[in-house]
Amino acid sequence: MIQEGMSVALLTLLTATGDEKKNRFSTLSDCRKTCRGGVPFYCFNIPPTSSKRHSYPMVTYNSSKGACEVIPALYNNPQKNIFRRNEDCIKK
Missing domain, CATH: 4.10.410.10 (Pancreatic trypsin inhibitor Kunitz domain)
Structure with a gap:
């Protein structure tokens, strides 16, 4: 599910198939945890x-x-x- 106001950088990282090694995630939450876990x-x-x-x-x-x-x-x-x-x- 795409959320309104999502940054372009995070949208770029999101895809339907999750794969951390290719910098692709199935959810926005997974993307943030991996790429910006300290924020x-x-x-x-x-x-x-x-x-x-x-x-x-x-x-x-x-x-x-x-x-x-x-x-x-x-x-x-x-x-x-x-x-x-x-x-x-x-x-x-």
């Missing part, structure tokens, strides 16, 4: 968008880039991949 699953969540006018600068983990980046958000919520500081994003 918590919530870091792959796409954070809700907020207007810059009514939000604060927060940080999110961009799974396509493999790095943290600044976004506008209303509040800190690590379970939704929204962090107050870059250090918090990196630490998780």
Whole structure:
């Protein structure tokens, strides 16, 4: 099952036939465990968008880039991949 908001890199790794040696996996979960096992699953969540006018600068983990980046958000919520500081994003 393909999930909305899945990164292009992860979609590339997914196929119907699982084979870790060929970098092909039958599920997104298997792909993440093998290729990015140290990254918590919530870091792959796409954070809700907020207007810059009514939000604060927060940080999110961009799974396509493999790095943290600044976004506008209303509040800190690590379970939704929204962090107050870059250090918090990196630490998780």
